[in-house]
Amino acid sequence: MKNKAIILFILLTLLLSGCSKSDVSKSESNTSNENTESTSLNESKDENTTNKINYNEVKPNELGKIMVLMYHNIGQDESTWVRTPDNFRKDLNTLYKKGYRAIRLNDYVSGNINTKVGFTPVVITFDDGNENNFRVFEKDGNIKIDPNCAVGILEDFKKSHPDFDTTATFFLNSNIFNQPEYVDYKLKFLLENGYDIGNHTSYHTDLSKSDKDTIQNTIVQEIEVINKYIKDYPINTLALPFGGKPQGEDYIYAIKGDYNSISYDNNAVLLVGWDPYKSPYHKDFDFSKIHRVRASETNVDNVGLYDWLNKFDENKEIKYISDGDPTTICIPETYKDVLNTDIQDKIIITY
Structure with a gap:
């Protein structure tokens, strides 16, 4: 037992x-x-690692077109060259929801595009340096930004949509934002907050009707005006007033030249808008003749912002879709023929 x-x-x-x-x-x-x-799961969500994305699902195409948006005024009455504050907010929200993300003009031109995988870069520009682009006022001894001017709207959007990478380039004439007592504050604010400043000539001169001396003089004069406030800042982008292109051989002076011992060498020359422009990796990309899109809905002759958004949505035009890796150029096999083969600092990926 x-x-x-x-x-x-x-x-x-x-x-x-x-x-x-x-x-x-x-x-x-x-x-x-x-x-x-x-x-x-973590690997599949790593949006900056190209070799871990599903190409057939994301369908990156870094030879698709990019919109360079052309704005002028923000005002109360909508017209061809004026967006109301509410409509400008609508533009930003629409771009965001449709998967567009802002990049700097110089990054576009140089091909330094860091847009996240699956998203499309967009460049925002403002011409003329009107007060409604950047208006300030004083309250209780402090400078405040008008919430209904372009910069005020952009700054507010930046807070609520930090992943939009909000930025813009402001092309200026000699009367910078029309509040002379605040020019120093405004220009320094722009640079400190991720915006860029470009040249629109000192007196909005039509360069198509100008000789080579006038072209160089009006470009250099604006550089001098801006550099009084932000010394040594490189003014190396130009938006042509009226879209006026210097004639014949004089076009070179829109790109580079000198006057009164001051020289310039522009990285980008922008035309008046009508369509999206080529990828910086395209063999026919020309930094000296960049097309822009009219950021408007009034009298745009079917070439406004929303016309092109619809064309992209309907695949009537092919937009740039990022692979998320700035060291590579990722394209469908069928796009190899239009790739700039002189590019040396990128890895080419086809699928």
Whole structure:
């Protein structure tokens, strides 16, 4: 009887030990599977790692077109060259919801595009440097930005949509934002908050009707005006007033020249808008003749912002879609023929 009791005790001990070992093994196995799944999910969400994206799902095409939007005024009455504050807010929200993300003009031109995977870069520009682009006022001894001017709207959008990467280039004439007592504050604010400043000539001169000396003089004069406030800032982008292109061989002076011992060498020359422009990796991309899109809905002759958004949505035009990796150019196999083969600092990926 005693022996039977001992045998029964041993059997129970072995049985309990076996259950415990099985449970531990099962627990370890579950933990391992959970970690593997978590790692896999994290990798699939890594938007900056090109070799981990599904090309057929994302369909990156870094030879698609990019919109360079052309704005002028923000005002209360909508017209061809005026957007109301509410409509400008609508533009930004529409771009955001449709998967567009802002980039700097110089980054577009240089091909330094860091747009996240699956999204499309867009460039925002303002011509003329009107007060409604950047208006300030003083309250209780402090400078405040008008919430209904372009910069006020952009800054508010930046707070609520930090992943839009809000930025814009302001092309200025000599009367900078029409509040002379605040020019220094405004220009420094723009540079400190991720915006850029470009040249629109000192007196909005039509360069198509100008000789080479006038072209160089009016470009250099504006550089001098701006550099009084922000010394050594490189003014190396030009938006042609009226879209007026210097004639014949004089076009070179829109790109580079000198006057009164001051020289300039523009990285980008922008025309008046009618359509999106080529990818900087396209073999026919020309930094000196960049097309722009009219950011308006009034009298745009079917070439306004919303016309092009619809064409992209309907695949009537092919937009740039980023692969999320600034070190690569990712394109469908069928686009190889239009790739600029002189580009040396990028890895080419086709699918």
